[in-house]
Amino acid sequence: MSVRKVIQLFLITLFISSTLSAQSITWSEISSSYNLPYGVKLFLGTRTSPALKAWYFEVDLKKSNIIVKPYLNPIGKEGITSFANRFGVYGAINGGYFDINSNASYSACVNQLGVLARNISSVTRNGTPYYVTRGFFGMKETRELSIDWIYHFGNNKGDIYKYANPTNNLEGTPAPSPSILNGTRYDELIAGIGGGPVLVKGGIPKITYTQEVFWGSGVGLDNRDPRTAVGFTADNKVIMLVADGRQAASEGFSLTELAQVMINLGCVEAMNLDGGGSSQMSVGNQLVNLPVGSTYQRPIPTMLAIVPADSLPTLPPIFYNKIIDTGDPDCSIIGSGWTPSTIAGFYGTTQSIYVAKGEGDKYAEFKLNLPQSTNYEISAWWTAASNRAKDVPFIIHHINGIDTVRVDQSINGSKWNRIGEWTFAGDALDKVIISNAATQGDVIVADAIRILSFDSLMVSTKENFKLVPESSELLENYPNPFNPSTKIKYTIPVGVKSNSITTLKVFNILGNEIITLVNEVKQPGNYKIDFNGSDLPSGVYFAKLSIGELNVVRKLVLIK
DSSP, rough: OOHHHHHHHHHHHHHHHHHHSSSOOOOEEEEGGOOOTTEEEEEEEEETTTEEEEEEEEEEETTTEEEEEEEOTTTTTHHHHHHHHHHTOOOEESSBOOOTTOOOOOEEEEEETTTEEEOOOEEEEETTEEEOOOEEEEEETOOOOEEEEEESSSSGGGGEEEEESSOOOBBTBBBOOOGGGGGGEEEEEEEEEEEEOOOEEETTTTOOOOTTTOOTTTOOOOOBEEEEEEEEESSEEEEEEEEEOOOOTBBBOOOHHHHHHHHHEEEEEEEEEEOGOOOOOEEEEEESOOOGGGSOOOSSSSEEEEEEEESSSSOOOOSSEEEETSSSTTTTEEEOOOOOOOOOOSSSSSOOOOEOOOSSOEEEEEEOOOOSEEEEEEEEEEEOOOOOOOSSEEEEEETTTEEEEOOTTTTSOEEEEEEEEEEEEEEETOOEEEEEESSSEEEEOOOOOOOOEEOOTTOOOOOOOSOOOSSSOOOOBBBSSBBSSSEEEEOTTOOOOTEEEEEEEEEEEEEEEEEEEEEOOOOOOEEEEEEEESOOOSSEHHHHHHHHEEEEEEEEEEOO
């Protein structure tokens, strides 16, 4: 064994021994000391030996009023408090890596505006180039989260591919450049932020420090340093953590210890973000930690922020989510002549298929097999082309009969398109048929359908939703924007006086009352009501929920 290997083994053994002998971290909730929205908590962690001070946000994405969103600084770089104040966010942590001598971000930043920055594609060590797939914290419009190794093949969201494992670089042995053929296009991505290395996958440590080529970068593996990390739990809570380091009051974390800390906090997936002097956390424009022992904030180009839900076009919290692809057992293809499409952008791993327009004798039948009777939203995914029919029939079999919705498949390809919302029976009769009975165009295409439910009382709920809520909420209406109707959900909490009147009113932008939807005593529980704006002009409206002295307002957008 070489002297170098012996030294490495000694250092690793020494680190493991010191980690095992370290005291446990004491976490205390300090949310009441800050102005945080419903669904966000802030915790402080301390330890005497080795000295440590760390903080983390717990952001509950099952709450409809909040979301997390990445930002690229429009002026280049600035400290976290002024950066956060610039966008009026609730709270924030620093993002990924960057060139300290310029405004260039080396880590991805993606939101509804598109790909604002890309993960670095290669690094050079000792004169040798290494292609890298690096960590990325991503979110879909359904609020589903994942941490993946990604590579950019262009400047758009559709050019991002994710991989089940990182590029297998070894020190001195570069791996081949990533290939589209070995990855999966990152469909449905709405927002995300890059960094690395990945720390946790499947609830266990998976630190891909070597594969992502962080050796030789100044980002240490086993040394304690200031650190920033992001992860998420199985019940869709985002954990955003910052630890101080390089100071007497707090030595910081090694990446090995940080991975275990994120697991201890419940993360099923987690990754490292930029650390050292860049590790910063704010609540509004108030600095929470002390970067490298002082109030100085290193200017940074990206941040991950906690914001109002309407800052990012995601759906409300979802309690049932099912996708049926054309290659799945629940889909039957009827009639001959169906052909796989060569157009890119199909959903999943099964190509979209097309057939000539006709008399309805050829169709794709999707059997829904739903768990219970309630309201479900149906969306469809297709690959668009100029020869696609502009009036493709989607035939919906639901509890109240059969409806046909015609869609234009020549546009809006490679994304989910809302078809509508229906109440289904939860039996074998529930189905969606894509028929070739079209007239405007040459062919119809079948790819995938998505079934969602926003009903919090679904038996398959991912959230342990309380039948009797503990706090009042005026949940985000859906759809929003809407035309002409939308559903408004609200909750009445335990503890409300038995004679308290609940009112739900809609006002226009001038403050004039439009309609009173609710005006009565309500028992604690969860409620939903329809608001129809057929007789109103397009514009911004406001729903106001009042229970005793409590008043909550939600913005509604009517577009005709």
